[in-house]
Amino acid sequence: MTQQEFFAYTQLHPDQVNIWYDTGGPPYTLRAITIPALDFNTPPQDRSRVLSGVQEITVPLSTGESITLKVLSATQVQSPATVLTPVVIYYYYYIVPVTLTTIGNVGIGSGTIVFSPSLDTLEFKDSPYNILEGSLDANRQSSYIMQADRYKIGTLANPTYTGPLNIAELISGSAPKAGVQDSSYTATGWINGRYEGSKTDRIDYLTEPAIAGKTFLGSEFPPGSTQQEIGYLVSSSQVLYKDFFFAGVGDTPGFSALDSKFVLSVSSPTGPTATIIRIDSGNSLTVPPALRAGDLISFEQFSIKEVIRVDSVGVSLTTPPVYNLAVTRGYFGTPQTLNTGYSVYKVDRVQIYNIIQNKLSGVPKGQVLIKETGRIVRLDSLGFVISST
Numbered sequence: 001m002t003q004q005e006f007f008a009y010t011q012l013h014p015d016q017v018n019i020w021y022d023t024g025g026p027p028y029t030l031r032a033i034t035i036p037a038l039d040f041n042t043p044p045q046d047r048s049r050v051l052s053g054v055q056e057i058t059v060p061l062s063t064g065e066s067i068t069l070k071v072l073s074a075t076q077v078q079s080p081a082t083v084l085t086p087v088v089i090y091y092y093y094y095i096v097p098v099t100l101t102t103i104g105n106v107g108i109g110s111g112t113i114v115f116s117p118s119l120d121t122l123e124f125k126d127s128p129y130n131i132l133e134g135s136l137d138a139n140r141q142s143s144y145i146m147q148a149d150r151y152k153i154g155t156l157a158n159p160t161y162t163g164p165l166n167i168a169e170l171i172s173g174s175a176p177k178a179g180v181q182d183s184s185y186t187a188t189g190w191i192n193g194r195y196e197g198s199k200t201d202r203i204d205y206l207t208e209p210a211i212a213g214k215t216f217l218g219s220e221f222p223p224g225s226t227q228q229e230i231g232y233l234v235s236s237s238q239v240l241y242k243d244f245f246f247a248g249v250g251d252t253p254g255f256s257a258l259d260s261k262f263v264l265s266v267s268s269p270t271g272p273t274a275t276i277i278r279i280d281s282g283n284s285l286t287v288p289p290a291l292r293a294g295d296l297i298s299f300e301q302f303s304i305k306e307v308i309r310v311d312s313v314g315v316s317l318t319t320p321p322v323y324n325l326a327v328t329r330g331y332f333g334t335p336q337t338l339n340t341g342y343s344v345y346k347v348d349r350v351q352i353y354n355i356i357q358n359k360l361s362g363v364p365k366g367q368v369l370i371k372e373t374g375r376i377v378r379l380d381s382l383g384f385v386i387s388s389t
Contacts, residue, residue: 016036017034020033033059054074056116069096182195215245220366223378234369244368245354246350253370255386259344293310295349296308296309332380
């Protein structure tokens with residue numbers, strides 16, 4: 001059967017499922033299928049919105065198998081009206097050719113056919129579930145970026161010239177405008193998020209990009225406030241508490257340090273604020289310490305009232321290895337004399353934030369009174385707890 005013969009046949013039988021295949025087989029090659037727009041319910045329902053977006057059609061065969069036909073194109077067709085029969089609308093699908101060794105019973109019930117996708121595509125496209133809604137298929141022309149013509153190198157007048165051929169138009173501003181992605185958006189937030197990137201970081205906002213923690217009631221004080229001054233305000237009920245957020249260990253923010261299992265291998269005097277200290281494991285461990293740039297450390301836990309910031313970590317090829325820490329001494333507290341054998345403690349990273357509506361904002365360097373515990377914690381410039389009463 002030719003294509004013209006098949007189309008003429010569908011015009012005579014538009015209210016049934018018709019499949020065009022080569023009749024000279026076996027084998028048989030399927031090339032097209034038609035499906036009426038109205039189903040066989042009572043009353044019949046129009047399936048046009050579903051049929052218009054069909055991409056695959058699964059048809060059961062009498063042999064017990066099912067074949068899936070991939071749609072190449074879909075066309076809505078209608079049969080001619082006569083005195084006895086009304087107009088019937090049906091869909092004509094060109095499919096990727098499928099070859100079968102046997103056809104079996106050619107009768108196919110329309111109720112046994114499965115469509116994919118089996119949903120109202122037009123309704124879906126307008127719904128909030130369509131992730132492509134509002135997407136752009138082409139770039140808009142920029143209002144100021146021009147297109148440089150670099151199709152060829154050099155000109156007859158100047159063979160060594162390697163710049164744009166339309167350099168005169170570019171200089172005068174008459175060159176055609178270029179199509180660029182960032183011109184497809186008008187909001188700065190969309191342009192930066194998709195193409196430009198962020199010009200700020202956690203140092204600017206004093207906030208980590210992703211964080212989890214708890215809230216607590218507290219009151220903020222300047223770094224120069226004394227414990228006696230804060231205590232007087234508490235006793236006279238002059239303290240105003242508000243919600244803060246903290247990330248770190250514990251139910252309430254505080255200062256704590258854990259033994260890193262490393263010890264100071266060379267004594268370190270008070271020295272300058274920037275120096276190198278050496279630590280080792282005291283045994284055959286060869287793994288590097290769990291320390292990184294930005295960590296805070298102390299010695300002998302709470303007996304040495306000095307917090308030291310780690311600026312970088314290096315290792316020497318010795319047995320056992322010695323780790324050279326470039327540090328800033330006196331990050332908090334007065335630099336003390338550190339003797340060989342002192343245990344190295346890693347200060348828990350507890351950071352406190354202000355809550356502004358539904359956003360977090362860093363707490364500047366200062367002190368925070370914890371209402372629940374009555375403790376006063378001191379913060380560095382990033383809001384990390386570096387001491388506690």
